[in-house]
Amino acid sequence: MMIPQETRTVRVGLAGLGNVGAGVYKNVGRNSALIQKRTGADLQIKRVVVRNLTKARDVEVPADALSTDWRELVNDAEIDIIVELIGGVDEAFELVSTALQAKKIVVTGNKALLAERGQELFALAEKCGVPIYFEAAVAGGIPIIQTLQEGLVGNRIQSIHGIINGTCNYILTRMTQAGLGYKEALQEAQDKGYAEADPTLDVSGWDAAHKAIILASLSYGFWINPADVYVEGVDRVELLDIRYAERMGYAVKLLGVIRADGSGRVEVRVQPSLVPRSHLLASVNGSFNAVVVKGDVVGETLFYGRGAGQDPTSSSVISDLCDAAASLIYGFRHSGFVPHGLYGKPKPVDETVSHYYLRLLVDDVPGVLAQVATLLGERKIGISSVMQPEGEDTPPGSIPLLMMLHDAPLKAVKDAISAIQGLSCVREKAVWMRVEPLD
């Protein structure tokens, strides 16, 4: 807010010079004068740790600044801040914990590390009296961590709905807009560099789940156990359901959903979900991310931007570097993300309640709808709409039966679907997805 009185040199050790690491190196250099004027910090990346010293790279790092051993960063007394961008969990945990013990401030973009071992690392950070910054771990360039920690600090968070995996959103967007099948869309995402050669972490929903765990832990002040998170990926989404959803006024998105109920129980889940086309989230396309946060004071907010990529993610790392530099210059602040225990405990996924989309392939004979409706009604599941489209490409004597179901607990819905699949008039495994009205 005010004018920095003097410039302080802040030396940074960078572990990892992959896509994001190279972006950090490039952009810190490019905007260094601006950052210095704005913050009073002259950020200097003193050493860079890579796996392979001779590999060709996008950015030019002086040879004597390169190293293959991250311990050199930890042992360098001049280095104040260590940026961890090596990915993975085990080695990254060792790096971060060793850095904290050496009283180095840590900046990381490693969502898997924080989702799986964040509780230990933040406890260690407390003990060592040095902070960890992690804006880049969730939603790329979108400053959602800071927004939750500071901008919305006066709010009880009611719910978060996020499109927080750019790869999955790209795949679903291309299926929707170009009519591609899942496999074609995935191949295209790989060809364009939006998906890894092994896309499992993304398409399984687990990358999004790691981010949802971080957002939920931040919002509710207790660490979410990955075992308490319900995760489904985009790999089972069929073009047919995207088309039916469109006809019913919905888009299909992979959503991370975090929601507290009236008794303070928190659900965290990741699933392909139907989103009303009239909601902004339905228009978030390609590799973009967006996070809708509802707070008890602020109401509905949405934060949108690129969810991955060299430059956007490095924007978040640089923001953290400036925050870390301010901690050095002006002292640490204690705020925002705390296990305050004021509210929140995990909600078993079977008890989570939502609307559902259900697609069946049934015999084209009278009485089928009544049989299905009876099984739903017996479990107190209401039907909000039914569509039985004509002239579809289904086997002779069969027709699709589509239903939108009212709010119901997952357990009741799974039970009903299991019973429905037992009906002799139902030909295939039922297809069903959550519907998020977002109202």
Place this chain on the structure above:
Amino acid sequence: MMIPQETRTVRVGLAGLGNVGAGVYKNVGRNSALIQKRTGADLQIKRVVVRNLTKARDVEVPADALSTDWRELVNDAEIDIIVELIGGVDEAFELVSTALQAKKIVVTGNKALLAERGQELFALAEKCGVPIYFEAAVAGGIPIIQTLQEGLVGNRIQSIHGIINGTCNYILTRMTQAGLGYKEALQEAQDKGYAEADPTLDVSGWDAAHKAIILASLSYGFWINPADVYVEGVDRVELLDIRYAERMGYAVKLLGVIRADGSGRVEVRVQPSLVPRSHLLASVNGSFNAVVVKGDVVGETLFYGRGAGQDPTSSSVISDLCDAAASLIYGFRHSGFVPHGLYGKPKPVDETVSHYYLRLLVDDVPGVLAQVATLLGERKIGISSVMQPEGEDTPPGSIPLLMMLHDAPLKAVKDAISAIQGLSCVREKAVWMRVEPLD
């Protein structure tokens, strides 16, 4: 980030108990335990200044905490932070400057004050060594100030396009969705409490201009003079043009536009503008606000939420109170908003370049299009599309002629339109608006 070690009581003086002030009082009380756990600050609103002690209010304030003289806040040694929510410029200036001189931290939501006298106040804050926080001054509950100061601190800001006046957006939304005329929509906004009895500041575009001045000054590090801002309101928007814009794939929105060109000149303007329907901004409806920020590192981002109202705006005030409390507990930080002078000077509005929408009422005779096109071509203004809709409700012998014009400087466009209006085949004053492709 870390756990507050102890709780510190922070005493707040609140000047103004109108809509937002009452929200601050109510919500600080409601979420006080949560705020304390998150930040280590126990926020206590010790005194509240009102104009009328006996007026009935939404919130219950103990009678002995009320006062009609803001000097009591300044002179109270126990009060650490003064929240200015009295509005207006002159008295608010006196209050804020007196508070700064008394070393009180100031939190304000007063956009007019900052846009008109911010330069003086921030200089005084520097001199006195106490900060001013002003998240609530722009875009209600959206934490856009913090985002620019911190989240995007590593970015050169390339442009900002904002829907930053909820009243105007409500009016334009109702015209678009319900086919209301401007006056009907304004009346409805007044009936619903979205517009003041005297709506001039909103509908003239000046409230949005005040906010744009703050965003631009923050982004470019020099104070924008209100005289350098080009402002048009919604009061001249006709339903007819909204309908034509829709047919051509656009929505009409009152936009604050801030943009730096390649040579570091900054334009700041507020106008009803055509926005492509495919862009998220076109779907921001009702009293919601949204700000699109493009940075050289992060790319395109968008921040959305309620732009006004008791609760959303108080969410921003509370965020500032927590930041102010952290300043007290951990010391001030100097960062973000500084007149760094690295880039940026005002760009004369006549030199600003954009696309344009142009509507003429012309004689239905051959050769008219050629005459108009010639006058545009002579000024090097390209035509990207022409629409001459049939069967419209126009006087006998006349037809509407609609054009979308390529990028051109305002001066050339004004000059061309003046020449076009001189043609004998042109019947009425031309209607024209900027088009913002947002690509």
